[in-house]
Amino acid sequence: MAEARSGRSATLADVARLAGVSAMTVSRVLNDRGNVSASTRIRVQRAMDQVRYRPNAMARSLALGRSQTLGVVTFDTAQYGPGSAVLGIERAARERGYGVTITVIERPDHDALRSAVLSLDDRMVDGMVVIAPFAAMAGALRDLGRGTPIVAAEAGHQGEVPIVGIDQGLGARLATRHLLEFGHRTVHHISGPADWIESRLRSDGWRAEPGDRGVTAPPALDGDWTAQSGYEAGMRLADDGSVTAVFVANDQMALGLLHALHERGVRVPQDMSVVGFDDIPESAYFLPSLSTVRQDFARLGAVAVELLDRLVTDDDFVADDRLLIEPSLVVRESAGPPSP
Amino acid sequence: MAEARSGRSATLADVARLAGVSAMTVSRVLNDRGNVSASTRIRVQRAMDQVRYRPNAMARSLALGRSQTLGVVTFDTAQYGPGSAVLGIERAARERGYGVTITVIERPDHDALRSAVLSLDDRMVDGMVVIAPFAAMAGALRDLGRGTPIVAAEAGHQGEVPIVGIDQGLGARLATRHLLEFGHRTVHHISGPADWIESRLRSDGWRAEPGDRGVTAPPALDGDWTAQSGYEAGMRLADDGSVTAVFVANDQMALGLLHALHERGVRVPQDMSVVGFDDIPESAYFLPSLSTVRQDFARLGAVAVELLDRLVTDDDFVADDRLLIEPSLVVRESAGPPSP
DNA sequence: TGCCGAAATGATTGCGCTAACATTTGGGTG
């Protein structure tokens, strides 16, 4: 006869009845509010244990207007970046006592984003992280004009919504500089797809780095993040005797490039140097191991959630437009000095 | 003057007031119940549009006892398998009108799993998918003894909870057979960590495949899924002249193996054949491209969610113990006949 | 024209919890 109504799990009222107090007192014990005598507290706790009481999060949310849940909007991709970011966010959220509800959108367009955000709103999430690596999402984010706090991750600058990201431009410059410092006259580039913000930022960084070195960047080859596209670009680069160094916008494409170069008998790094971006776990074991730019996604998630938490908790808090995390260069074997 | 109470978003009561009907009628329109005249329906819909009404999912859940949300329990890893499975589950859930709440557990032990499941229960999820690739989780799953339906994915057999998975044993046999059919006398093996169920199943499949061919399997080398461990195992295999074929329990380790063999001057597939497992997107561009076993995680997610949906919807439904999806062999360049 | 039954609509109540206010209890103080 532990449970009042068999079947359903015990409610706060059941506990109150069992402990011989009012529901309110149980609620106070539950939420560790003061003003409960030690003896009743113990009695209530005993009752809770006895019926294995678990507070109903929904009911609490409804009463409070808050859900202790954060929403994450991401899109349908197995890409390393977004996937890692979600994990980082989830972990950080959990550490701060939030649950996480995920909504995946199929296409990164205005309507899909809007409806994802609305559906998270319906679930009364306290805040959202939108992973928005597409240029097309910038406008959509701006148009939301909303109440519950939103933080964009891996996004470009669009005003309105605060951004948390890893400094793509800096990463690209680190990679390019690494190559230039080996003495390469110029650095070629395989870019990501044009509709990704990060792709543009990496290309911009690559183009900007030579600076006053008096080097003009050659035209970039367009990739689409896949190893396949890196392979195709590699086939073209292999035929161009003037190419001695390539900055590739991600590690998968760099893998494709390495594959193509190997097929063509171009040795890396002796004949051609390659630097990638992302530092996926595999890249240390490419042939040769890949010099690349590491992004700390766990950190990204932590920063995004911390920011969001503040926005949720403190009404007066005004967030910076932009929080950038510094990436770092990982030097391995795929880049070296040009052969004389 | 569109919204009744400025600030907060409109409630069903606001719509009712505006349309001049009772809340119940609005609810009927909302849920597309019958017994509403065309004219009132239109009037109500207009009112809804006017105040941009969005039903509050929490309130509905509380009233209904159902939340149209599925919970996913996974654990903290960037492994390709679990990550892909989560995506597949999310997509399938969305297609069936469910939201998804994710809980990541740090360690795959009894208590962590239990508390994750309880916390999802608190949120009144209608069902859960537990991604449980660790042997240690089997017992924990059995101990739950619960009310809301649970489906385990990528798990071993433990009774109690229905399992959805990809047939690891079959995959391992396909890989091993592929090598044997090239004429290799025996197939060596680099295994995954012993505490992963899938790791054991793959090793078992490998050991079983030779069957009556009269080949006895050599001892396996222990890996831990990382390319690093594959590399280390590779260093040992390279020194053993008798090894001509290796089945590696995942593609990352296969990559490490390829790296090690390359360093030692062992040619693949001429001197040694290699088959991996998973078919990660990169493996087609390894050097050489990797023959491997493909797992369809999207399908896995879809099957898991479909099963869960039935368990949720139909009280009388009794699930099969075990639903296995067939993996397929992807033949590329890393395996071939032994040199004479 | 009056009556009947089905369709349309409404009133009440409760899901499980907490905020806000009301009430009681228990010392310490003069």
Next chain:
DNA sequence: CACCCAAATGTTAGCGCAATCATTTCGGCA
């Protein structure tokens, strides 16, 4: 020992929605 204040506890109401049952409306038929 009465009084007062603070601590402890209880009461009421409401978060937004839907199930249940009650009531109204309306068309069809004798």
